[in-house]
Amino acid sequence: MKRTVPLLITAIVGFIFVVSFFTPAAEFLGELAAVWFDILAGIAFILGGGNLLKVHLKKISDRQAGWGYSGVTILAFVATLVVGLGKFGSPPAPKQEFYGETFATLPLEALPESLVARVPGQIPEKENGEPLPPSVRRQIVQRDGQIEFRGWMLSNQKHDLEEYKDRRAWRKTVEALYEAAQPPEPLRGKVAYYTDHRALSFKGAMTDSDRQALLALSDEPVWRQAVEQLYEQSRKVTRVRVSWLPESFAVPESLRDRLRYDAQTKELVLQGPLSADQRDALKKQFPDAEPLSAKQRTTFRKKLESLGRPLNDEQAKILDRLLSQPLPESVGERNKLLGLALLEHGGLTKEQCDSLFAPYRQEVAWRAKVLELFHAAHQVKYPWSGEYRAQGSPFWWLYEYAFKPLTATMFAMLAFYVASAAFRAFRAKNVEAILLLGTAFIILLGRTFAGVLLTDWLPDSLAGLKIDNLTVYIMQVFNTAGNRAIMIGIALGIASTSLKVLLGVDRSYLGSGGE
Amino acid sequence: MYEFLKNLDRRWVFLMMLLAVAVPILFRAQFPERPTGLARAVFDEIEKLPAGSRVLLAFDFDPASEGELGPMATMVVRHCCEKKLKMYFIALWPVGPQMIDDVIHKVILSDFPELVYGEDYVNLGFKPGNEGVIKVIVTDWKQLYTTDDRGTNIDQIPMCRGIENIQSMDLVINVSAGYPGTKEWVQYAATPYPDKIRIVAGCTGVQAPLLYPYIPQQLPGLLGAIKGAAEYEELVVQKYDRKKGRQPAAKYQEAKRRMGPQLVAHLLMIGLIVLGNVVFFMERSRRP
Incomplete structure (x- = not known):
């Protein structure tokens, strides 16, 4: 049984792929099998992680040679896994957050009766039996010839309801229900209820009068508790x-x-x-950059030149152009652009650079402070909604400063070992080795400018002997021919081996374990 | 001398290789590039697409091969931006999304800020399953891609509407460092749908010889390693910088810059092989 099931799966899926490839009508079956394969490939990552732990923990437990490296491997694996899955230090996704709002948890069922809006009417039924839109489904009911809506209706919910049935009478009913299902006047635009999030929300800081208005809606303890919680949090x-x-x-x-x-x-x-x-x-606390008049530009230039070297002609032109045109940026942004452009077309002294870049530095520092305040004051709704590899997160640090340089170093070290191996082992021992050596020399030279340099003097009639052309010829003729022969051989081998696997003749892939 | 060479400590070889790579980098040695037919083919395949065409960019590589493939990925994206093509980024390698992020920051966000995410380019991220992913998306895109890399529903992304499968793409560009990579894209996408899916690719040096058998029917263009990247870079820079009288930015000359160390390192390799053979023949002649 232990072997029969995998054998059957292999055979069935294998034949599905074969049939679906040659039969367009059965293409969907191949697609289905491939999707299952992709799902299993995802799960294979978990198995891979488990296997890595098993192998290295055993090595440590047995105190085998190099067990210390296994310790480092496990440590790195666990650290990456934890910070990646836990998304530690990753900021929440901006689109998932409700900036400027605070929340208090409140289930839909706990909303007070005063928050139920009623309008006369009938919820229409769709010909295809399609139910009401998901955004309103839990809040709307038909009762005693009236449509009831629990909570305050959001504009997107109104839109979804209107789209549900394209009839004027229905749209009118939705309009009436929307108006009825709104917070009392002093709270309009400030308070909202999000059914999906089971949360009462308030925009900005709640005043005492707002609090009183909310409390007046119900005496239910759950409601009062939610309002008090919201009041406290919104005034933090x-x-x-x-x-x-x-x-x-x-x-x-x-x-x-x-x-x-x-x-x-x-x-x-x-x-x-x-x-x-x-x-x-x-x-936005910095003045916008206005175009300067000719006189102002001259003054600007003189002031800049007084701090260091005079501008060259190219720089003077750039300065004139940038300062005379209307730019949508602030003075700091404009001066930064100007400074970079001037540096590209000539030098500037340190004092000149400082003078040009100082306003921009100030603006950047101010923006950073505002962002700090913005994030510190924000009540995070979904701490895990951010990207695990967001810049500055621990996972990003591990990737950027450990994984990236280490893998790049491993690959780069090949150059050193190949050089040493070539010196010791690449010998012209026989005709085949000489051919291989000759080809290697041509390719090594042909893959650099040295090839062009060495044989560029050859006349056009002998262009075929130029090293760069020889390289192309070797790759496109000898290499292609040899590789095609190998590939055709491999393909035939794969076809016969696959058939043996599908028919259960070759079971070596199942391992050597017994039934 | 013979004895010294015969027993040459490999650390001397390492030192020579270090100098061969470091000196051209420090002295910023650069050499001209003459584009070959394959690089020109990649350039032409992108160049002939009208503005607004859909291009799937599959970045199947990792930091280990970034040195070899990063410059061509940068240049391909820049070329697509210049041509105003719609770019769909995907990755079959787990760290592919980081490679995509790098290029998006380096090229799109800094030089083409007018391009809008979701309208001009979209990052669909990594999917496990290797060639299994290709096999599914050539016929039904939404079976696997229901959201983008940020978790946004694909139906809410304007440029993803109306796409049923990869056959809706006007070109597939694959930058690959191994398995899964160009070979799989050719076998599972271009070969079954020769009239509908066109692929060009960039790959590492060791992969290139294995991909030549697919040229030109299944693979019209191929950039082989940093040399291919430098040739392609030259074509793009020539068309979009020099002809407009602009000096290309350093990041668009990266492959050319990396060809300097490659030239000296290759010459060193040839020198070492020759030297090794001199020792070999001297040894053989001294043998009784």
């Missing part, structure tokens, strides 16, 4: 140390009540989370 204070502020720093309008700079502790103090728009508004 985040501090980030910022030793300086941009000259034109101003708190964006949308953050006026929640963000301040504490000059004593030199900290940016934020209450609640930041949305992506608020983050971008906070980042």
Whole structure:
């Protein structure tokens, strides 16, 4: 039995592949078998890991020669596995996160009765029996001639419902249900309920009046607890140390009540989370680059030249062009572009570089601080949603600073060993070896410019003898002919061996274990 | 001298190889390249595609062979960007996605920031199964690729809509360092669908001789090792930089730069083989 099942699987799948290759009608069967093969290949990675552990743990346990290397292998394997699977240090995927919002867990069933909206109407049935869209399926029911919706309806849910049936009456009902299933006026746009996430959400920092308005919706303890939790979390204070502020720093309008700079502790103090728009508004604290007039450009150039060497003609042209055109960037970005362009077309002194790049450095430092505040104030919804190989994560470090250089080094060391082996073993012992040596010389030279250099003087009538042409000739004629012969032989061998395997004549792939 | 050569410590050979590689790198030795027919064929296959054509880029290599294949991967992507082709990246090697990320950062994000992810290029990541993956996606793409590398549903990616299988691609470009690689792409994609799937490839030096039998019917173009990359680089740089009066950026001259150490190392190898044979013949003549 232990051998019969694998034999049967091999035979059936093998014949499926053969039949599907020659019969277009059976192509889907081959595809199905290949998909199963791919799934098993994925599982094989787990088996491979298990096998690696087994082999090396045994080596360590038996204290075999080189057991220390096995220890290093296991350590590296476990470390990579843990940091990769655990996604330690990987930031969550931005698209999966709800920036600017805080959450409190609340099951759909725990939503208070006051959050059930009702409109008269009938949920239409589709001819093909298609059920309601998944985004609303759990929240909507038909009861006593009315359509009930539990929770607050989101715009994407409204869209899904409208798309469900293209009838004017239905769209009107959906419109009415959407209006009925909205939070009370003072909370509109601030509060939401996400059924898939079983969570109540609040945008920004909750005020006392918002809290009262939410609490007024129900006296249920579960509801009150969720609101209190949301209130606490949305008012969390985040501090980030910022030793300086941009000259034109101003708190964006949308953050006026929640963000301040504490000059004593030199900290940016934020209450609640930041949305992506608020983050971008906070980042934008530097003046835009306006085109300069001819006089201003001359002053700019003189000032720059006074810090070091004069600009050459090419540099002067670049400066004139870049400073006169409207650029969508800030002054720092513009000066950085200018500095790089000037460096490409001539030199600049250190002082000139510093003068050009200083505003950009400031902007980058400020953006980094804003991002720090943005992430520190954010309540992570899905800590595992990020990429395991995100830059800066421990897995990335292992890959970038251990795996990558080590594998590259292993491969590069071949050059040294091949050179040593060639010196000791590549001998012209007989005619075959001489032929091989001659071919090797031609190919070695032909794969570099040396081949061209050595025989470029040959006239066109003897172009075939040029080393680069000889290389191509050897590869395309002798090599191809030899390889084709070998491949045809191998193909015939594979066909006969495969047939033996499929028919169960050759069972060596099952190993030597008994029944 | 004979005795010294006969008993030459291999560390001297290692030292010579180190110098042969290091000196041209330090002195930035570069030599001109003359593109051969195979490199020109790869260039022409990409060049003749109209803007908006779909190109599948299969990067089947790892950091071990990055030195040999990285420059050609960079150049292929740049060529596709210049031609405004739609790029679909996939990998059959577990660390292939990192190679794809590297090239995307090096070329697309830094030099073609106007290209939009999901509209102009998409990274579909790694799938296990070697040639099994190729076998499935030549007939039904969505059996295996339901999301991209970031986990986005493939139906939500504009450039993935309407693609049923690899036959929808106008060209497949494979950069490969071994198994699974070009041989598998030729056997399982190009050979069963000769009129629908065209493949060009770049491969390591040791693989190239094994792929020549497929040229030109199943494999119209092939870039063999760093030499092939340097030739192809020359063609792309000539068309998209020099003709426009621009100096190519250093990252687009990487293969050419790496040909310097290769030249000196090859000359050293020839010298060592000759020297080894001198010792061999002297030894034989001294034998009674």
